[in-house]
Amino acid sequence: MNSKVLTIDLSDYSYRIEDRKKLFNRWIGGVGVGIQLLKEELKPDADPLSPDNTIVLATGPFTPAYPLASKTVALFKSPLTGNLGESHAGGRTATAITNAGYGAIVIKGKSRKPIYVVVENDRVHFKDARVIWGIEDAILIGRIIAEKEQGGRGSRTVMRIGGAGENLVRYACVMTETYRHFGRLGLGAVFGSKMLKALVVHGKLSKIPDNRKGYREIYDKIYRIALESGAMKKYHLIGTAVNVNPLNELGGLPTKNLTSAKFENAEEISGEELADKNLGRRIACNHCPIACIHIAVLREPYEGKEYFYKTIMISYDYELIYALGSMLGISSRDGLLKLILRVEQLGLDAMSTGVCLAWATEALKAGLITEDDTITKLAFGNSEEYIRATGYISKQPNEFYRLLAQGVDKVSEVYGGGEFALAFGKNEMPGYHTGHGTHVGSLIGLRHSHLDGGGYAIDQKKKLKPEELVDELVKEEQWRQILSSLVVCFFARGVFTPEIIIEGFKPLGIKLTEDRLIKLGEEIYAEKLKLKMQLGFDLNSLRIPKRIFETETPQGKLKKEYIEEAISYYREMIGRIV
Amino acid sequence: MVKQLFIKDIEKCVGCSLCMYACSRRRPRNPEIGIDASGILAASLSGFERGATVIFCRACKEPPCVQVCPTDALVPKKGGGVILKEKACIACGMCFEACTIGAIFERRNGKPAVCIHCGYCVDYCPHEVLAYVEVEE
Numbered sequence: 001m002n003s004k005v006l007t008i009d010l011s012d013y014s015y016r017i018e019d020r021k022k023l024f025n026r027w028i029g030g031v032g033v034g035i036q037l038l039k040e041e042l043k044p045d046a047d048p049l050s051p052d053n054t055i056v057l058a059t060g061p062f063t064p065a066y067p068l069a070s071k072t073v074a075l076f077k078s079p080l081t082g083n084l085g086e087s088h089a090g091g092r093t094a095t096a097i098t099n100a101g102y103g104a105i106v107i108k109g110k111s112r113k114p115i116y117v118v119v120e121n122d123r124v125h126f127k128d129a130r131v132i133w134g135i136e137d138a139i140l141i142g143r144i145i146a147e148k149e150q151g152g153r154g155s156r157t158v159m160r161i162g163g164a165g166e167n168l169v170r171y172a173c174v175m176t177e178t179y180r181h182f183g184r185l186g187l188g189a190v191f192g193s194k195m196l197k198a199l200v201v202h203g204k205l206s207k208i209p210d211n212r213k214g215y216r217e218i219y220d221k222i223y224r225i226a227l228e229s230g231a232m233k234k235y236h237l238i239g240t241a242v243n244v245n246p247l248n249e250l251g252g253l254p255t256k257n258l259t260s261a262k263f264e265n266a267e268e269i270s271g272e273e274l275a276d277k278n279l280g281r282r283i284a285c286n287h288c289p290i291a292c293i294h295i296a297v298l299r300e301p302y303e304g305k306e307y308f309y310k311t312i313m314i315s316y317d318y319e320l321i322y323a324l325g326s327m328l329g330i331s332s333r334d335g336l337l338k339l340i341l342r343v344e345q346l347g348l349d350a351m352s353t354g355v356c357l358a359w360a361t362e363a364l365k366a367g368l369i370t371e372d373d374t375i376t377k378l379a380f381g382n383s384e385e386y387i388r389a390t391g392y393i394s395k396q397p398n399e400f401y402r403l404l405a406q407g408v409d410k411v412s413e414v415y416g417g418g419e420f421a422l423a424f425g426k427n428e429m430p431g432y433h434t435g436h437g438t439h440v441g442s443l444i445g446l447r448h449s450h451l452d453g454g455g456y457a458i459d460q461k462k463k464l465k466p467e468e469l470v471d472e473l474v475k476e477e478q479w480r481q482i483l484s485s486l487v488v489c490f491f492a493r494g495v496f497t498p499e500i501i502i503e504g505f506k507p508l509g510i511k512l513t514e515d516r517l518i519k520l521g522e523e524i525y526a527e528k529l530k531l532k533m534q535l536g537f538d539l540n541s542l543r544i545p546k547r548i549f550e551t552e553t554p555q556g557k558l559k560k561e562y563i564e565e566a567i568s569y570y571r572e573m574i575g576r577i578v
Numbered sequence: 579m580v581k582q583l584f585i586k587d588i589e590k591c592v593g594c595s596l597c598m599y600a601c602s603r604r605r606p607r608n609p610e611i612g613i614d615a616s617g618i619l620a621a622s623l624s625g626f627e628r629g630a631t632v633i634f635c636r637a638c639k640e641p642p643c644v645q646v647c648p649t650d651a652l653v654p655k656k657g658g659g660v661i662l663k664e665k666a667c668i669a670c671g672m673c674f675e676a677c678t679i680g681a682i683f684e685r686r687n688g689k690p691a692v693c694i695h696c697g698y699c700v701d702y703c704p705h706e707v708l709a710y711v712e713v714e715e
Binding site: 143 | 592593595598599602606607608609610611612613614615622624627685702704
């Protein structure tokens with residue numbers, strides 16, 4: 001097991017390496033270990049954008065031993081919510097960190113000048129980033145650093161921020177290997193506040209498993225299940241965008257700031273259409289055979305210049321199509337792809353950006369704000385205006401955009417329109433209006449994310465009483481603490497059953513039973529909840545936007561009483577857990 | 579007949595690096611976790627959207643790496659390519675420089691990792707970029 005922790009202090013450009021075997025033995029890795037490391041380093045009242053905030057990047061024991069374990073968990077105090085920030089990313093980050101010999105990297109303090117940091121096995125180099133600070137395109141930053149840093153070609157990770165991170169947009173993301181992101185809850189702004197433009201990691205691990213024969217056997221088993229069982233077929237083919245059409249037909253696709261859950265032009269921006277008309281290439285995260293990253297090709301003629309074209313490659317996924325497509329009423333595929341590209345370049349979280357722009361569009365229409373505030377003429381369906389507005393979110397030229405850059409919760413506090421400001425726990429909503437499960441899940445999930453308890457999936461399976469729903473959501477979220485401690489991709493959750501996990505542990509010398517594993521999931525959940533409460537999480541102050549009760553779902557109109565019952569049941573449950 | 583590793587279709591490479599992990603794992607009695615022992619490298623052309631390149635030993639008939647090795651740690655292999663006698667290697671790094679395509683990789687301990695054309699990685703290339711084919715001796 002990789003149990004070494006590298007702690008980098010940007011305030012005095014120092015670092016130390018410690019072996020934390022006991023910690024990893026107790027809490028597996030990933031989120032389990034990460035929560036403990038964050039607790040050690042973070043003062044609960046720390047300002048998220050001050051040198052006191054701490055970033056933990058944690059990997060698990062299955063990386064890089066097995067395929068599909070290509071995720072890193074980032075933990076920090078979120079500048080968007082003021083509470084626990086947790087975001088996961090693929091790419092090469094997890095394998096690069098483990099190949100460099102670490103289970104986790106902790107970053108604290110703040111540099112006096114812009115820098116980027118290169119971790120190369122057991123050495124850390126602090127590098128001047130003054131020349132590249134101010135370059136707002138995160139894709140370009142990746143290329144510049146890749147040219148400059150020759151080491152680790154083919155196996156390194158280049159985590160970096162764009163203009164939005166530098167400008168402290170509270171939902172700026174950290175981009176890794178161009179097409180994957182620590183998207184949610186504002187890690188990019190935390191990088192920016194530390195004057196950290198990029199973190200490069202590479203190295204070469206050499207480790208012999210405890211049981212050599214057993215290791216190769218279970219490796220082959222996992223590999224075969226991934227490719228042959230159909231457990232991941234959805235991600236092989238059309239990718240996550242395959243959800244657009246069925247969700248729309250069901251009436252669960254948030255559209256035009258959730259004034260509707262059906263989008264008349266969904267077909268145009270569906271996974272099928274994108275695959276048919278635009279799909280140019282598929283890419284994989286490191287050590288994953290699935291290649292679910294779908295890259296669209298956009299070929300555009302230059303205006304007024306004959307026979308001159310530019311060809312742009314843009315990655316798309318379901319959540320981007322929802323947030324920057326249906327939520328904004330955009331039905332032109334080209335328009336959608338260009339907006340995605342802009343969001344990608346600036347290094348913004350796509351979901352938060354889309355929801356903020358959707359709120360602004362409705363607020364403008366309702367007269368809560370004026371065109372003096374928005375500068376552009378925001379209107380559902382007009383991608384060009386949204387592309388301009390996205391630039392303003394990053395640059396924040398006036399008071400309105402300074403507030404919009406703090407999230408939809410904050411901006412609606414000032415201008416009104418809270419009833420259609422679609423955030424839960426201050427985190428902008430994901431792309432599901434499938435029933436009570438998705439929204440209760442977003443409210444009580446410890447990340448306020450659709451991936452916490454998978455409420456959207458429960459909605460599509462069965463109708464439950466509030467208590468039953470909460471039980472299912474929490475049980476699923478507790479199990480997912482194990483998946484994100486290993487750390488395996490949630491898309492591979494069908495592959496990593498408790499049985500397979502125990503089998504995978506054996507050759508690595510980890511002795512755990514299935515029962516203990518389930519219990520450990522509950523314990524990690526409790527640890528995370530406790531930290532969240534220390535940071536000020538309060539169920540009583542959760543805001544529920546009225547809009548979710550107005551727009552029909554596949555379960556009919558949602559009821560406030562149902563959600564309140566669910567929350568009060570969860571309140572009792574918390575009492576028992578903490 | 580001798581078999582060798584070949585690129586069947588580089589355009590299908592998704593950059594998953596499974597070949598690199600397979601190569602590190604290839605020795606049944608000494609399977610390594612990681613990429614340190616890998617004699618193959620999948621790298622992008624400044625982003626995998628622009629395409630990939632997979633680099634490994636071309637099994638030269640007159641391997642320059644053998645000629646520059648001062649301790650005879652690299653010896654020619656039947657049918658082309660080389661074998662490393664690890665105990666004789668002093669980690670001087672001359673072979674890295676000698677290989678025109680950079681197909682000899684530096685391990686953490688400074689010694690080389692090089693493809694021996696065993697074909698183990700081919701079974702783990704999920705998109706049939708690599709092939710293991712018979713060649714004339």
